[in-house]
Amino acid sequence: MRKSRPNLKQRNQRESREMTVVLIRDQADADAVEVAFSESARFYRLLRENPKFEEILRRLREAKNQQRAVRVVLDSPNGEIIEDAG
Numbered sequence: 001m002r003k004s005r006p007n008l009k010q011r012n013q014r015e016s017r018e019m020t021v022v023l024i025r026d027q028a029d030a031d032a033v034e035v036a037f038s039e040s041a042r043f044y045r046l047l048r049e050n051p052k053f054e055e056i057l058r059r060l061r062e063a064k065n066q067q068r069a070v071r072v073v074l075d076s077p078n079g080e081i082i083e084d085a086g
Contacts, residue, residue, distance in 0.1 A: 015077040021064035035060060035082060044074070046082040059085045
């Protein structure tokens with residue numbers, strides 16, 4: 001009997017989850033903005049080198065101001081790098 005293996009698409013899927021922004025730490029000289037969510041005790045990082053940096057940061061700020069959850073896409077299931085938010 002053959003073991004089933006996840007297909008390539010499943011292996012490369014990024015982690016995403018609904019989270020509520022509680023803090024955004026933006027220091028101009030840093031390579032990333034730090035973001036904290038109420039659902040996690042960790043700090044996550046939005047890298048300035050991300051091509052969608054400004055757009056993602058705007059979405060995170062709007063979600064924080066409106067006190068609503070936002071779907072956050074991370075680089076891996078236990079990752080700390082924010083790749084997208086919306």
